[in-house]
Amino acid sequence: MTRLLSVAAVLSLALRASAGADSYQVNAICTCDQLMRWYDWNNGIWGSSWWESAMMMSALADLSATDSSYNGTYFNVYANTFTNAPKTQGHTNFLNNFYDDEGWWGIAWLNIYDLTQNPNYLNMAKTIFNDMHGGWTTPCGGGIYWEKGQPYIASIANELYIQLAAGLANRVPSQKSTYLGYATAGWDWFFSIDVVNADNFIVDGVDGNTCKSTGSTYTYNQGVILGAAAELYEATGNGTYLDLASKIADAVTTKGSQFLNPNGILMDGCDKTASCSGNGEEFKGPFVRNLRKLYRWVVSPTWRDFLETNAQSIWNNALNDTNSQCFVGDYWAGPYKTADAISNGIALDALNAALYATS
Ligand SMILES: *[C@@H]1O[C@H](CO)[C@@H](O)[C@H](O)[C@H]1NC(C)=O
């Protein structure tokens, strides 16, 4: 796909709400430009958002991967974050006490490695995975905890563990069988415990003392497993992974699902609570970002419609484009809610996914 529009055409198109890949591309670029205005070059992250910044890095890489004229655009951002973020935030190698935070960064470096082919990023992903693997296994027959030393087993940390292990299997041929072994063991364990509820949604986690599943359902838990399945399928050719992931993706995207409003707009976290931290604000991003990864292997018209409907609603209902700068709020159904880096970041995920599915 080419990007032949002049700056003036880009600006005028950005204000238009016509459907289709061209407008998703223009809208994604405008959303990303605003996201970059909030990037802190000194600290290498956005504001004080740590794990969310990993996701914004993935969103930048996804835009470049979909729009080849953007390949190269953010290479200096990746390099800056790689060096400055751990240093300024007091972490070594993107490691901290939360296995899910580590996993988000591991996946981000894989995405950025795919784009840049810079081995430093792949090595960082390996270093992060090694630390996560050090947490295997819990007294519940497998898995890793959420926070090191605390007995809660969060689904999200385990989904990221599987995705990262399978992602490394696909990118490190000399150790493919080792990483694949970790990924399949992670997957088989995850689906052997009772984390999928009767509606085909993954619940938040497992109580590390009783080994019983517990907690509510969030969109990000329905998302990362889709990316994990896509990597496992790529590594094995085994369609079982795609089938199981498709059930979960269908459960979220089918009309009447608890995550959709009557018009098919994805809702979670901030949409459902009066006040909401960066955590809830972020949830929808990983769902659409990983649906894009599954769509590579399963070309579902239902998901494409869902992605287009959401990308369009974001533009019609969640945007403040004063001065042709795209501020995108977190309520994709509207009304506009004051935007910040996280809300622009997840909107970029949605636009990237719609662009990918329609290109
Ligand atoms: C992006 O650029 C890098 C470095 O020049 C190159 O290795 C890679 O293949 C390019 N990726 C895409 C998707 O064009």
Ligand SMILES: *[C@@H]1O[C@H](CO)[C@@H](O)[C@H](O)[C@H]1NC(C)=O
């Ligand atoms: C495919 O993966 C599933 C889930 O891990 C496993 O049960 C099944 O045995 C695998 N099939 C093959 C042919 O390896």
Ligand SMILES: *[C@@H]1O[C@H](CO)[C@@H](O)[C@H](O)[C@H]1NC(C)=O
């Ligand atoms: C839209 O953005 C402009 C510029 O940042 C701001 O002045 C205005 O108050 C915003 N509008 C709403 C409805 O928040």
